[in-house]
Amino acid sequence: MAIPYEFAYERPETAEQAIKLLGKYGKNARILAGGTDLANQMKQGFRVPEILIDIKNIKEWEVIKMVNNELHIGSLVTFNDLRKSQLIREKLNILFEAAGLVASTGVRNRATMVGNICSAVACMDSAAPLLVHEAVIHTMSIDGERAIPIQQWFIDNRKTAIQDNELVTHVSIPIPEKKYAGAYQKMMRYSGEDLSQSNVGVLVLSDNKYHVAFGSVGPIPKRSLKIENLLNTKGISKETIEEAKAMIETVIAPITDVRATKEYRMHMTKVMFERALKSAVERFKQPKLITQ
């Protein structure tokens, strides 16, 4: 169906043109990359922008590359680009794993990771992997550039730290110098395409350090320093895992909705945490970073 109202459309050729347009229209503009979420939002009337600024001609944002010790993922990189990237497979196995669980091929060919974190719906798949890797989100506007740590990015369901005149150019992810391995677990109603009802990302770093993040079990995805401290200080044992699982009850706030009850979400988050942790630890022990 056609969108039931009119709006303008521009497709700038350069970043400068894009931010100029965005500066002009501010909150009345929406940035269009993959559009898989935006088109639905507009059909349902949840978003009524005056103008769409299509950034797909800005080729520099299509790139996945290493810059010094950081991996840069441009705002036009799709989930299938992530799946096809040897760099992602080798350096960010948790993101590679999560990307494979986003929707389905036809959507992954179009949907971008940056779009995912800009939409910031509670059930997004990219947040937990980016949180455990302490990613930084880079924005640009006519006022200049900003680098926002992912911990400060999510404000509320569908609300981020981005300003009305800003757009995201890329996400940078510092690659740990020493060995590391991650694992992602997603709660779905079946094996096919589904929105996450809870998700867990775990990153195991050298020197017995752990990063743990939870998604879909509260308005925003978040890391739990409390659980990380527990694992960092006590190490991995049957007892600490049980202690950490108990702690999850105080960390997340799942709700009951049409997809699942809060009881099942809570239980599953604990199970998935344990499985992600064990899987990450197992991968960490391998000579090379394992990808799924």
Next chain:
Amino acid sequence: MKAYKYIGQSVVKVDGKEKVSGAALYTDDLEFGPDLLYAEVVEGPHAHAIINSIDTSEALKVPEVLAVVTGKDFPFNFGLYMKDRFIFAQDRVRFYGEQIAAVVARTPQAAKKGAQLVKVNYTPLPKILNPLDSIKEGAELLHPELKNYEHVPWFFPKADTNIAHHRKIRKGDADKGFEEADYVLEDTYEVPRYSHCAIEFHAAVAKYDHSGRLTVWASSQSPHTQRNLFAQALAPLGIRHNDVRVIAPHVGGGFGSKAGVTMEIIAAAIAMKVQGHPVKVMWNREREFYNTYQRLGVVAKLKIGVKKDGKITALKHDLFWDAGAYVEYAANVVNAVGLSAIGPYNVENASIDSYCIYTNLPPGGPYRGFGYSEFLFGLESHMNRIAAHLGIDPIEIRRRNIIKEGDLTAYGAHMNPNGLLQAIDKVAEEIKWNEKLKSNDPDIALGKGFSLFWKAPAMPPNASSSCFLKFNEDASINLLVSGMDLGQGFLTVMAQIAAEILSVPTSKIRTENPDTDRNPYEWQTVASHITWGCGNAVRKAAIDARDQIFSLVSRTKYLPVDTLYLEDEKVKCTTHPKFALALKDFIINGIQMEDGTFKGGPVIGRGVFMPEYSSTNANPETSQGGHPNVHYTVGAAAAILEIDIQTGKMKVQKVVEAVDAGKALNPSLVKGQIVGGILQGISTVLYEEMKFDHRGKLLNPNFTDYKIPTALDIPGEIVPIIVEVPQPDGPFGARGVGEHTMIPIAPMIANAIDDALGVRIKTMPITAEKVCLEILKKGK
């Protein structure tokens, strides 16, 4: 056994090339030119309310809006088995989302804009969202006019209640049977509502032209029934049956949802108000969920008594159906189940009460399985529980009780020949029933489940099929029938029947979805009766054509009719091996005699089939004395299920299903029904559920939250098995299999879960969440 050339062969579908090439056109693919109008339906935001007034004035001011129609324009009720429905709501709405008005405009956007401006004033009434509440003393009456509704003679509405129909079976003496029992198990099973989820939306385009002709193009399972109901409902506007023409393009899935009449009548009615213009009514995915038929929900109270050896002494089955706001079709689901809710068992003492109950939820209606999936969930769960209690193997207890040819059904008719025992044996062998499963992973439980199934076509006793068979000059054939190819392969099978009799290859037989002006009568493509019913009509038409051919050849070539036969598109003779007359040489233009005259002319076969022994004349208090079902198709299924104990997630490792097709006219198509039906069954038990809020509003009218399986969710292995015990009155012995394949799946899974975990779940769906929470509960 006679060797057939086309029957029993996995012939390539006659519409296969259209479908793999993208050429197949569905209703919304048809072009109607620049004069096409679009209608947008206005819906009520109350489950139950009085409509005080409707103000259409603002809507009519929207540019490009041509008309706004409301219930006042069409104060005519209609319905398939009971006329309890209106085209648009009259004085009240009875479900959330019911159609109240429609705005007709030049563009969909203008129609939508107009629809938003139609102002309706309501007074909400108490709503009833549950069948058990609906039959409580003093419950709000949802249809105070129930006693005045016209209905078929085999329905028994209870005036001044919300019970639209009560099917009652009394066979033998149930009380005595329970007294004789060594063990009696009584429990309640619940099944929620489900949605068909055909991927194509309902769509209808109608045009009432200036000559008074009403043509409707619709995505339909029932072109002639639609013609009948349109003509009946619109008769007050001067419409006769032969004024109405229904054209049915390809259908993108039906599963019952496109049977009878639902939204199509909106297009037909609106067209009458914008004479001269074609007008399109398109449903979207949301409306597919809340404003077409839904599968009925049921609360089933089941009591079975058995002897120590497992022999059933009595069965009592009380079924309380949530049939929704209008039950013109749903009441027949309730009726069909009432007749058959003893399951495929020989039960001497039975008492069944099947209640069709109005609620303020969307209208229930036909859905693949027609109520059998729902009652078999409880019945086949119950059989396993009884077997466990008695220490008898679940398959063995079924063997001891199954109905055999000649045994009496619940309503006292004789059971048809069937291969139920063969099906049980084949399934048990393939699933290695006697081998106990062992899981090597402490987090994984494994279980095996088994279930029987049976189902009869639910149809009026005089449901008819007919066929015209027209030869062309090259001896190719146009086979005109009015069944619908919903994907099951109906048209292909009809071509195979004609091919077999006339020796013309299926590739030379063109048979297409119908146009009621061109094609002869067919009741509906429902009830899994079409291969059987219409197949018989095609067989008769082919024999009629063949008789004409033999008669002509006999009188022109002076050969006895009983020496003639058809082979490779030629007439041949058993006594004159060299005689061979090609059909193409005479089939239209006749045979020239020595005097130069011609005999014969175009050969046109005609075939009609109606089961003349079927009857619904039975005692309403006992249902004894009639022959309401023509025959049953039976079978068995089993599965191996894997359960993740920590998450409740289930994976079906293997499913085996055997169905007695009588004769598989096209084995690849029968297997297609088995494999597809199994997944639809798995989906209803593991994933699907319609969730309504306290207002009666559907919360998940989309595939985001009403989950139907993807390619990643299929069983590890499926073994389809075809059993063939011929149906005496079936074409080449065939009987239907389309619906049956999904109906054993839910109890089969429930039984496998019990086998794996010792947990019995009595409410559908059985989601991973439900299993997991049960495991946690059990652990505490």
Next chain:
Amino acid sequence: MKKISFKLNGETRFLHVEPNETLLDVLRDRMGVKSPKCGCDNGDCGACTVMLDGKTVRSCLIFAIEVDGHEISTLENISKNGLSPLQKAFLEKNVFQCGYCAPGMILSATELITNNPHPSEHEIKEALAGNLCRCTGYTPVIEAILELTKKD
């Protein structure tokens, strides 16, 4: 209204579109290309699948204006030179029933075997998982692809 041009099934086409028109609507209603179907209108079902620059996408979630300068290909494009080996395999095995999901399913399978001539069973399932089908149970589709693409 903006004038756009794009390659549709090998032919360069010019068209005036409004930004609010979806690619699916434009293909079906304005260009007469009917194989992409609408089955949900929000990206869940895959019936509207088309190829955009060689990759399968959901045409219901794309604005027609976005494809200016790009290349769109539908099932009609594959069929115009006779059936492909994949289509033939589906035809001969009576894989599809109602056929409504077939155009999208065939494009998804075509994309898969173009990039991966010998896919595993799991890779086939992954590739088809975005195309909902209520009739076939998927098994016949998967089996036909497996048989067609197995290594000799």
